[in-house]
Amino acid sequence: MAEKNSLKIGFTCANTPLPIIEAAGFSPHRILPMGDCPDLSGQHLHDNLCPHVKKSLDAALSGDMPDIAGMCFMNSCDAMRRMADAWRALRPDDPLLLLDLPTTTDSRSISFFADELRRMAKALAKWSGAPFDESAVKTCASRFNTLCGVMKSVSEKYRSRRLEGGAARIQELRNMASTQSTIKSLAALEEIDCQPLSDPPEYDSADPDAPVPVFLFGNAMPDPKAFELFESCGIHIVGDDLCTGSRMFQPISLEPETEEDETGDIYLTLARGIMRRPPCARTFSAQNPGAIADDILSGAKACGARAVMGHILKFCDPYLDRLPMIRNRMKEQSVPLLLLEGDCTLRSVGQQGTRIEAFVEMLR
Amino acid sequence: MIKDYFNDLVSGIEDKMAHDPKNRTPRKVYALEVARLGQRLYGGNDRVAWCGVAAPFDLLTAMGVTSCFVEFVGAMLASTGMAPAFMEEAERAGFAGDICAYHRSVMGAAQKNMMPIPDFLIATSCPCSGGLAIMENLAKEFEKDLFVLNIPQEASPEGVRYLADQMRDMVAFVADQTGEPLKDDALMEIIKQTNRARQLMADVYALAQSVPSPANSMTLSNLGIVMALLLGSPQGVEVAQAYYDDFSEKVARGISGAKNEQFRLLWIQNRIQYKNPLIPFLENELGAVIVADELNSITWDPIDPQDPYTGFAKRAISIPFNGWGARRISHLKKMAKDYKVDGAINPCHWGCRQGTGMRGLIADGFKEIGVPTLNLEVDCVDSRNFAEGQLKTRLEAFTEIMEARRG
Numbered sequence: 001m002a003e004k005n006s007l008k009i010g011f012t013c014a015n016t017p018l019p020i021i022e023a024a025g026f027s028p029h030r031i032l033p034m035g036d037c038p039d040l041s042g043q044h045l046h047d048n049l050c051p052h053v054k055k056s057l058d059a060a061l062s063g064d065m066p067d068i069a070g071m072c073f074m075n076s077c078d079a080m081r082r083m084a085d086a087w088r089a090l091r092p093d094d095p096l097l098l099l100d101l102p103t104t105t106d107s108r109s110i111s112f113f114a115d116e117l118r119r120m121a122k123a124l125a126k127w128s129g130a131p132f133d134e135s136a137v138k139t140c141a142s143r144f145n146t147l148c149g150v151m152k153s154v155s156e157k158y159r160s161r162r163l164e165g166g167a168a169r170i171q172e173l174r175n176m177a178s179t180q181s182t183i184k185s186l187a188a189l190e191e192i193d194c195q196p197l198s199d200p201p202e203y204d205s206a207d208p209d210a211p212v213p214v215f216l217f218g219n220a221m222p223d224p225k226a227f228e229l230f231e232s233c234g235i236h237i238v239g240d241d242l243c244t245g246s247r248m249f250q251p252i253s254l255e256p257e258t259e260e261d262e263t264g265d266i267y268l269t270l271a272r273g274i275m276r277r278p279p280c281a282r283t284f285s286a287q288n289p290g291a292i293a294d295d296i297l298s299g300a301k302a303c304g305a306r307a308v309m310g311h312i313l314k315f316c317d318p319y320l321d322r323l324p325m326i327r328n329r330m331k332e333q334s335v336p337l338l339l340l341e342g343d344c345t346l347r348s349v350g351q352q353g354t355r356i357e358a359f360v361e362m363l364r
Numbered sequence: 365m366i367k368d369y370f371n372d373l374v375s376g377i378e379d380k381m382a383h384d385p386k387n388r389t390p391r392k393v394y395a396l397e398v399a400r401l402g403q404r405l406y407g408g409n410d411r412v413a414w415c416g417v418a419a420p421f422d423l424l425t426a427m428g429v430t431s432c433f434v435e436f437v438g439a440m441l442a443s444t445g446m447a448p449a450f451m452e453e454a455e456r457a458g459f460a461g462d463i464c465a466y467h468r469s470v471m472g473a474a475q476k477n478m479m480p481i482p483d484f485l486i487a488t489s490c491p492c493s494g495g496l497a498i499m500e501n502l503a504k505e506f507e508k509d510l511f512v513l514n515i516p517q518e519a520s521p522e523g524v525r526y527l528a529d530q531m532r533d534m535v536a537f538v539a540d541q542t543g544e545p546l547k548d549d550a551l552m553e554i555i556k557q558t559n560r561a562r563q564l565m566a567d568v569y570a571l572a573q574s575v576p577s578p579a580n581s582m583t584l585s586n587l588g589i590v591m592a593l594l595l596g597s598p599q600g601v602e603v604a605q606a607y608y609d610d611f612s613e614k615v616a617r618g619i620s621g622a623k624n625e626q627f628r629l630l631w632i633q634n635r636i637q638y639k640n641p642l643i644p645f646l647e648n649e650l651g652a653v654i655v656a657d658e659l660n661s662i663t664w665d666p667i668d669p670q671d672p673y674t675g676f677a678k679r680a681i682s683i684p685f686n687g688w689g690a691r692r693i694s695h696l697k698k699m700a701k702d703y704k705v706d707g708a709i710n711p712c713h714w715g716c717r718q719g720t721g722m723r724g725l726i727a728d729g730f731k732e733i734g735v736p737t738l739n740l741e742v743d744c745v746d747s748r749n750f751a752e753g754q755l756k757t758r759l760e761a762f763t764e765i766m767e768a769r770r771g
Contacts, residue, residue: 079717082717086722098517318493
């Protein structure tokens with residue numbers, strides 16, 4: 001079980017099956033694309049790869065990460081696959097896994113992904129030198145789900161403006177929970193969840209300074225200071241769908257759905273639970289092309305947002321290629337939309353400040 | 365407009381061939397079949413499926429469907445000089461200038477009603493995330509049904525079974541769309557044609573490795589990737605046979621395909637699709653001939669008629685762009701040795717994460733076997749930023765490096 005030796009397995013994608021890592025006795029550690037490491041990845045990967053990948057690799061090459069017992073990559077997009085290639089070439093002593101993640105969530109794909117989870121369990125057992133304890137998977141997944149529940153509760157406190165530190169604080173907590181074991185994260189979050197709440201600031205509905213409730217979607221933006229900056233421009237992030245945000249902490253359903261599930265194949269159950277979580281742009285429905293736009297719209301409506309803001313990393317094809325569909329859908333529904341392009345640095349967010357302020361002015 | 369273009373192209377090539385049998389070069393035979401494919405796609409009479417690059421085109425042929433990967437349209441628009449106008453259209457619609465120009469031009473063409481409306485679409489997760497996203501866009505744009513083939517990274521038993529099962533599902537999907545199930549005799553016929561063309565192409569590539577090569581820098585341009593569209597048809601065999609006959613004769617007589625083969629080059633990934641002076645400059649002024657293209661190789665076994673879906677699945681998984689980059693690099697290194705090349709050129713198509721993304725790793729791989737690599741900065745479809753002077757200077761410098769290495 002987790003914590004027995006505190007060895008870490010690095011990962012870079014929100015779709016990584018964390019319960020398998022923990023069931024194998026490791027602690028998952030997300031390599032976050034932040035910090036000021038020198039650009040070392042550029043020698044090996046082209047400049048047109050997304051900054052999420054390049055900055056994560058920069059962190060690894062600069063040693064700006066803890067010791068790890070191995071890396072688990074997801075074949076979630078071209079850039080992630082290329083990062084796995086570069087990692088293998090440049091850190092040859094790290095054991096690596098590249099898990100295939102189908103882009104659709106039909107039953108065949110779920111079954112195949114279950115096979116991938118079995119492969120992962122075998123590899124982790126080899127890395128740890130101990131047999132893989134399948135019975136621990138459900139416990140670890142349940143604990144992860146509890147963590148998601150507490151994270152949601154704390155996020156709700158932020159939404160009602162009763163959490164000290166605002167959006168930046170939430171992001172700090174998400175980063176914390178991405179880089180240590182579920183047990184530790186859960187303990188820390190439960191403590192915060194029990195703390196007395198601060199009084200929410202009171203705004204009159206006609207107050208011109210009242211923050212505007214906005215739904216934020218996109219890929220990676222882990223720097224808490226970026227969220228401070230967003231808030232300083234007059235927005236209140238009432239809901240999000242970010243790879244380094246709430247998407248990372250969506251519970252994994254362990255409810256059996258088919259007779260096959262009743263046989264107790266935990267890999268199949270987990271595969272379905274992971275693949276059926278709210279997806280990022282790289283996973284889609286062949287039966288409902290453009291569903292990402294509907295998902296964003298319903299996410300915005302569900303949290304009472306008055307507008308939608310997208311923060312997309314440069315060169316991220318899965319998002320960039322779908323932005324026109326998203327833009328058209330928001331236009332059809334008269335939902336104000338602001339699209340920002342970033343590179344995982346505060347500088348790029350800072351440069352967008354004027355645009356965000358203008359957007360807020362328009363909404364007020 | 366595009367329909368007329370293909371009609372003119374077909375009649376022009378047919379006239380030339382009829383006028384003088386010497387004009388029946390393998391390249392002309394190839395060009396004719398490509399033009400006829402364009403005629404079928406744009407003619408309005410055939411059932412059409414727009415597809416991803418790794419789709420089983422021969423299997424679709426067996427089901428009476430004319431199919432093609434959408435990047436073919438991007439390349440065609442670039443070669444005719446029409447791509448920039450369509451890319452501007454796509455950019456106006458919100459497609460970022462940083463995404464692949466093949467895909468931007470296709471989206472622009474679709475929005476300007478210059479892409480035939482397909483009967484349905486078959487997307488493939490290989491080679492790239494961008495291609496998959498564009499297929500989703502096109503399905504929405506055309507309001508047509510989409511089927512997705514997830515191509516596993518490795519040919520593990522689980523991966524092959526998964527893809528083979530998806531291909532069976534695809535056959536059911538197509539039958540549902542067309543109202544006509546796959547007939548056994550049609551399947552057996554396309555397998556026969558595919559395997560025949562496969563063997564001929566393997567022989568053609570082996571002949572192209574001769575020194576001097578029977579190929580000049582343009583003879584084999586785009587051949588491997590486009591041949592996938594002709595597999596399963598007699599036309600595919602005809603094209604392969606034409607190359608085989610020509611190359612066999614040239615090799616037997618020691619005839620070089622180029623006038624001056626001083627340096628032999630391997631071209632990585634795709635060619636530059638619009639008219640440009642780089643290839644003639646390389647060959648005529650620098651004596652550097654492209655004898656090998658990365659995609660001109662056979663990486664799959666013949667399809668077993670007794671177990672065709674396993675064969676189709678293994679073929680799709682075997683594409684060098686699929687899987688770990690190390691596999692692609694090994695493949696490139698083997699090609700470099702087999703073709704005895706002096707250097708490799710990577711155009712580094714802007715917007716291609718899966719291919720260009722690993723350019724540094726590819727260069728490192730070639731370095732291990734003593735083959736210098738030139739990384740260019742070219743968009744293979746978008747000619748708007750083509751920097752001819754700079755590129756020529758770099759090609760000259762690269763030739764000097766190859767010369768110096770010979771001592």
